[in-house]
Amino acid sequence: MLQPVDLAIREVHIGLWFLVVGYYFYVFTFLLMFRWRESRNPFQLAMALFFLLLAIGRCFYFVGDFYADPSSLYNDLTSVFGMTPLLPDVNPWLAAGALFQWMALATLSATAGFMIFGKRWAEIAFAIPAILIGIILAVVPMEPLVKGILSGGAGAIYALFIPLLFWYLAYQSGGILRRSNFLLGLGFMVLFAGRVIHALRHALADVIFGTYTIPGVLAPGLIVIGLILIATGNEWGQAQ
Template identity: 75%
Template sequence: MMQTIDMAIREVHIGLWFLVVGYYFFLFIFLLFFRWRNTRNPFQFAMALFFLLLALGRAFYFVGDFYADATSLYGDLPDLGVTVFLPDAAPWLAVGAFLQWMALATLSATAGFMIFGKRWAEIGFAVPAILIGVILAAVPLDYWTRTALAGGAGFFYALFIPGLFWYLAYVSGGLLRRSNFMLGLGFMVLFAGRVVHSGRHYLADMIFGSYTIPGVLAPGLIVIALILIAVGNEWSTKG
């Protein structure tokens, strides 16, 4: 009976992450073909590229988490009698991490240019995320080093990116202020969802007792974040 319930929960988790990937692609298509094509606003193009990279990265994570390594997402998945399709999740997770950090580099560069209006700021804000993405994807690291690097850098950007947009909200006014505030809030919720997903094993073992709640909470937060970001982005076109 428990195996049936656990498998049903796993299918719910798969569906939620599939929804996240689909939403990423939807926002990419909407921003590129229905916003940037009409306005030629570089911010709209950067946001479209950001969501495209997130979608591609999450698609690789999706395969690695659910269909490659039986222990990559659920520590006890082999006990459910699940046979994975692919033998090794590492390449999928490495490419996924690289693409997601490239998305973050794109977002950082955009925010830097919006604040300073200079090419050096755009490059300077992007370089750290690019380096982290390359290291996580290509450099052999032990588990704790990789976790510390990804977690520490992720925590920094979880504060840094929303802070940039809230600074822009502070120095702007009217609808643009609300837009930047909403974007900052959306990105904070987005990073919160990513933190929950990264810490799913700890949360399952030490707090919730199973993967059910972390598995629903992480994609749920990301979907909420995408709605907030979409609203903020829409307001930016009218500000």
């Protein structure tokens, strides 16, 4: 029997997110073992921890998105082939994923605070909002709409703040460091764009694309491109 087209598309989406998770772990290992170990630069350690937390969070999201969420079984997979999710409840997986992903943003925000002000209090002040949001999303019972508004609204703020920070640093610096910061800002912008598309994949499929295929490929594709830009920008900064 031929494999259903929808199942093949789903497997492509799964493979792309495997690639994203693998790249997260790869960047973490590279920054920790080959950059921070040599330079002892706190920025490299913070970036490594950021990608580790992203990787762990995405693992939970991966299980929830593809093995506990009924909406991941596209079109005929449920109505014709009678497929059902492997796991009964998606909420614990999404809650754990949100917690780790927001802890990653807290790490990056703390680093941003130190880069701007050079003070310990700035690290703490910049990290606290992301930590609180992560804990609230993980443990506080909320209606899906309220949770979506909180996560989406706060996520949009961070998606703008982090790239703008690096572009501000690029404006303030020069030479290779300017190009490095610009590329880091662009990389984070593209990465966050991919995350937004994934979060809105159902709405995009219904309203714009008419299928899950395009947002399902576009989201992880943008994240991988963003990671490549971030890794390149980090290397340029290391060469400074």
